[in-house]
Amino acid sequence: MRRLIIGTRGSKLALWQAEWVASELRRLNPDLQVELERIKTTGDKILDVPLAKIGGKGLFVKEIEEALLREEVDIAVHSMKDVPTVLPEGLGIVAVCRRESPRDVFVSRRGPEGPLYRGLMSLPEGARVGTSSLRRLCQVRHLRGDLDVVPLRGNLDTRLRKLDEGQFDAIIVAEAGMKRLGLTDRITQVLGAETLLPAIGQGAIGIEARVDREEVVSLIQELDHPETRVCVDAERSFLKRLEGGCQVPIAAYARMVNGKVEIEALVGDLEGRRLIRGKRVAVPERAEEEAVHLAEELLQRGAREILEEVYGRQG
Secondary structure, three states, X not given: OOEEEEEEOOOHHHHHHHHXXXXXXXHHOOOOEEEEEEOOOHHHHOOOOOHHXXXXXXXXXXXXXXXXXXXXXXXXXXXXXXXXOOOOXXXXXXXXXXXXXXXXXXXXXXXXXXXXXXXXXXXXXXXXXXXOOXXXXXXXXXXXXXXXXXXXXXXXHHHHHHHHOOOOOEEEEEHHHXXXXXXXXXXXXXXXXXXXXXXXXXXOEEEEEEOOOHHHHHHHHHHXXXXXXXXXXXHHHHHHHHOOOOXXXXXXXXXXXXXXEEEEEEEEOOOOOOEEEEEEEEOHHHHHHHHHHHHXXXXXXXXXXXXXXXXXXXX
16 A cells, blocks of 8 residues: 545644654555545534534544545544544444543633633632533532533634633643643643543544455554553443433543553533542453443433433433
């Protein structure tokens, strides 16, 4: 194979991820010609409505997957947190690359002498916090019910601009994106999993391809990182069992600790009043199965009622 076309969104972060994959493929295959094809997705076109109201997951991948199926592109590079748990017939995630930080970060509005607030817990009552996900919104409201937490869409540059314009006192975004775009100097506080449990797949890059294209699949599998793959697959199994999307605050984070996979997860309501949280430990071979058991445990402990309430409200 001499030429490979990567399908990607056109945002700065998506292009960084696609360029990184391209550079890795060129490094491993010096004769390979790699090109990028920018594709505008539904999620990129509708920026004034919260994701939950326009369908949630799949909004950032659908058009790229259609291009894959038509063989207009050879592979697609995604943020794994954007990828639905059920893929179109004939497509598969053939590689999950080594994970960058899965954590969220707090970014404070700045004054003449630097950040105005040291962290989430130092914000004054009524402070306005912007975030793009219900998962963050729910957990921040649970920790600080006195804050005004509101939806904030757009790429990282847009969010930081709105913060700097004074529309928000602080925003919460993914650390991985800030690192990849060289914006770590803007991070005020890193929020660990004990404070904000990460999104499923956060920080991981996934590469999707047609499973019947064996030459492409074997080429891409060189970029698969087994430890990341095991952890992300476990998180996605948890989400799949809940049949959840962007409309419900759901979080899961799996990591390898002493050869075992630790899986933490939660389901919350939109107001942040109820958080159903749990944890399981499994050997890597049983991680997905254990993640499903964890989902079932949370459903029995109250998550089912939360899911029914949220989806009932939308219906």
